[in-house]
Amino acid sequence: MLTLWGRLNSHNVKKVAWLAEEIGLPYVRHDVGGAFGMSDAYLAINPNALVPTIEDGDIVLWESNAILRYLAAAYAPTLWPADPAVRAIGDRWMDWQFGYADAQRDAFLQLVRRAPEARDAAVIARSAEACAAQMAVLERYLAATSWLSRAAFGIGDIPMGVYAHTWFTLDIARPELPYVRAWYERLIERPGFAGQVMIPLT
Known part of the structure; x- marks a missing residue:
């Protein structure tokens, strides 16, 4: 096991x-x-x-x-096709997620892991702006397809799916991104996402 x-x-x-x-x-x-x-x-x-x-x-x-x-x-x-050309479509978003994680880190640490009196509003705002810029990239891509792995759900959707839940949960300013929202709502329907990802942020 x-x-x-x-x-x-x-x-x-x-x-x-x-x-x-x-x-x-x-x-x-x-x-x-x-x-x-x-x-x-x-x-x-x-x-x-x-x-x-x-x-x-x-x-x-x-x-x-x-x-x-x-x-x-x-x-x-x-979930990770043998055809390298197909596989690479989702695979690139797995690596892209690391850049997004850098953008989100400060907002997460400030809002989740620090007491309210110790938070720095300017740091949170900069992090939120950086997240929004990255999510706008995701929005443009998802305007043309349902999944980051392209035609169907795949492991390319998992890394950013986890971080998207945090983005939608944190108390930060978020632009309206309807395609990102629709993708996130499709993820919510998956039991593994609901049970393992949609837990309180700590």
């Missing part, structure tokens, strides 16, 4: 838990990181001191998007 190491309030852990639920892959998850700390045994399998990490038989992997690619290839290849 797949073992997933990482606390579920991590964006990157949510990605992996959502995919496992999406494809019906049995797994056990252990809380690691943040308030749960990291044992020497965990650091022995992931020297980066980050989450998530998976163990699947003899395979040990870290880096959330690499884990998504591995699990899809091994257990649900329809």
Whole structure:
């Protein structure tokens, strides 16, 4: 059985838990990181001191998007097609998500992980503006297609799907982006997203 190491309030852990639920892959998850700390045994399998990490038989992997690619290839290849041209369509959004995460980080940390009296409104505003600029890119793309993976839902939708939930949840200024909103509402209909991603931000 797949073992997933990482606390579920991590964006990157949510990605992996959502995919496992999406494809019906049995797994056990252990809380690691943040308030749960990291044992020497965990650091022995992931020297980066980050989450998530998976163990699947003899395979040990870290880096959330690499884990998504591995699990899809091994257990649900329809979510990450064999045709490299088709696969690359969704794959590029998996890497694009890291830039978006940089834009959102300050707003998330200020609004979720700091007490109200310790927040910096200017930092939050700059982060919100950066998020809006990135989401506008997503809006233009989704105006022509239903999914980031193009014709159908795929793992290319998962990384930004997790961050989109945070964007829609944070108390920040957001422009009206109807195609992003419609894509997000399609994600909400997926049980794995609702159960593993749509949890309180902590």
